[in-house]
Amino acid sequence: MKLFVGIIVLFLTFSAYAVDKSSGCGAGWYVTKRNSLVSSTIRGTTNAIFFNATLGMTSGTMNCARHSIVKSEKRGIHYAEANFHQLMVDMSRGEGEFLEGFAHVVGYSGDMKLFGGMVQQNFGDIFVNSDTTAQEMYENFKNVVI
Amino acid sequence: MKKLLVTIIFLSMAASCEAASLYDKLQGRMGLQYWLKLLHYKPNFWGHYKSITDSPNFFLDKNGKYNPEAEFYASIKAFKDGKPLVGTLKLHPQCAFPERYRFLKEIGLLNTMDAPCKDFKEWKKGINAESISLVFSTSFPNNPASLFGHTFIRINQKGKKSDLLDYAATYGANTSEEGSKFRYVFYGLFGGYKGYFNFMPYYQKVNEYNNSESRDIYEYKLNLEPDGVDRIVNHLWELYTTAWFDYYFLDENCSLILGGVLELGRDEWNLTKKDKWYYLPADLIKLIAKTKGAVDEVGFRPSIGRRLDWRLSSLNSGEKKLFSAVKSGDVISEQIGNTKVLDALIVYFDFLKHKEFGVLRPKHKKIYHQVLLRRSKFKDGTAIKKDWKRDNKPDLGHGPQKFSLIAGAVNDSSVAGIHFKFGYHDLLDNDKGYEPFSGLDFAEIGVEYNYDLKELDISHIGVINIFSLHPMNFYDPRFSWQVGLNQLFAGEIDGMGKTKWRADGGAGATFNLGSDYFRWYFMFGAVAETSKHFENSWRLGPKVDTGLLMNPTEKYKLTLTGRVIGDVIRRIKKDYYGEAVLGQSLWIKRNQELRLNVAYVSRFGSFDRSTYSARFGWNFCF
Structure with a gap:
């Protein structure tokens, strides 16, 4: 039976799980890799924020927690990195789930409409041009808020 | 002593x-x-x-x-x-x-x-679990090889403000080392990869599946008491810190292991019950949906491709023109006051960006930024129009295995037979819970008795049949393709009793004719056939394939397919034959189907003489 199944899957070449390399670690991240400053560390840092940074490494989950460079107070910037594309969309519209998540991560707990409106109004200052990076966006956002 | x-x-x-x-x-x-x-x-x-x-x-x-x-x-x-x-x-x-x-x-x-236990307590506090969701991500758009989807767990936080900030617990093979696809398949089937648990923010998974890979996400929130949630979270820690499993794609995969974790939540739950030699993500979803009172609610996150579809279909023809003009740079977005168009443009560029691994071409990048800037001038957003006519939750799908009782006629002879298929979904199957008009069939066998010949024959062996029919559109143009390896009756010689083996493959294009439920495809390809009944024992030649696929109501499908197959080996004039099949299916229950196939196969070298057949099937899925 296994041989038979082998033939089938060879036909498929790529099984569902094959493409799902991401379900362990890796893939998926290529999206942010090219235009980010700290994206390669995101996986590690997001883990590091809430989990003992050594865990991922020692339990053999490879790639996931190799870096623990960034401390938890930088959670906002990592959220911005990881959700850069979606934040760009939500900020221009002044609403959206990714923007709400961002608000919470940076510690805003007030009225979302207000937050959304403010970000939207200042969109041009936050995303200055088409090359604005996630980190610049985050800095600009802080300047707008403060 | x-x-x-x-x-x-x-x-x-x-x-x-x-x-x-x-x-x-x-x-x-x-x-x-x-x-x-x-x-x-x-x-x-x-x-x-x-x-x-x-x-x-x-x-x-x-x-x-x-x-x-x-x-x-x-x-x-x-x-x-x-x-x-x-x-x-x-x-x-x-x-x-x-x-x-x-x-x-x-x-x-x-x-x-x-x-x-400081480490554990700190970790558990960070997880801050209130409830558990089982998450299913569907296949890549019309990629039958990924039809099976994927499952993982979301841990819903207490007093949460956003689902995105929850944690996902995933189980997957660690395949990070570079290796050939062959090795990947080999290891996956026979063992060699280790599967681990990992944790990450949910937004990471949403970005990955919904946006980067354009896959829909379904979230099944489970009905658990606090102590059930606690048991699962405690155990996830045990697995996270101490465990790995040999990973087998077909059975000991993400879904079987996750089932084993989730069934701790309630004593009466049994989510690792395997009734086939494979255990697919949808099997876990079906099992949990079938478990009484196990699911509280089901959430849905449409893929970016679907969101784009919805946005575009909400535009009228004038708006569509405007959309195209801005997209190609003919009109600058500053002149636009229509948020519907702007919102559609935003999803379009976002889609392109993800398709191109996060980087837009410079020209697009500039236009995109202008569109976003323009959009930020308008307060009121337009809600996305959900063009979701049919509920397509994976737990609603038919069982992947199928047993059929068949009765019919070939030319003037009566035939009766049975047919069995291990999986998975063909073009006439009910699409509920599956990717529409997708086809992935493997391991089928049929036997048939011919009352005139008084012979019992193997009527069909299907090793593999894949149809990937991706509708052409301007934002994601992709080829459609098909491959198959089958033993079948050689109707072009004599529809009765004589069989041949056929391997074929083709590529072409598919078009939606007005709606997603009405498609037309054509493909070019090659066919190799062999049989002891052939003059030269084998043939090799080109083929042309075309088909109309209709699914006017949820329970009824009609397909009309035709092909012409040639033989270049014999080098004689009339070296071709043709096939046409009219197929109809009617689903009377989720797992019961009536099917009628009427086929015409011309004799080799002629379209005048032919073999006709009609077969009626009563099919049971499980």
């Missing part, structure tokens, strides 16, 4: 009696079932237990993988002694296995001081 011997014997008996009674107590207090679940023990054919966990760190007895009782005693001893320290983190046994410890204490088999 004799006395000493007797004493020793008695002592050892007493020891074993006491030991046996503790394990008996576990059984007596209905704890054995949970113990077996918690350590992922499964009985083999002979009734011997073996855990599907493969890492030595997960067991405190060196024979623990094969011996639940020895593992039980070793655990009790380790929890009392505070050693051995477990894993590379050197955790106190109570801290490495908090659920095991809690459970043994709860049923009164253990009475020791609790270790502080």
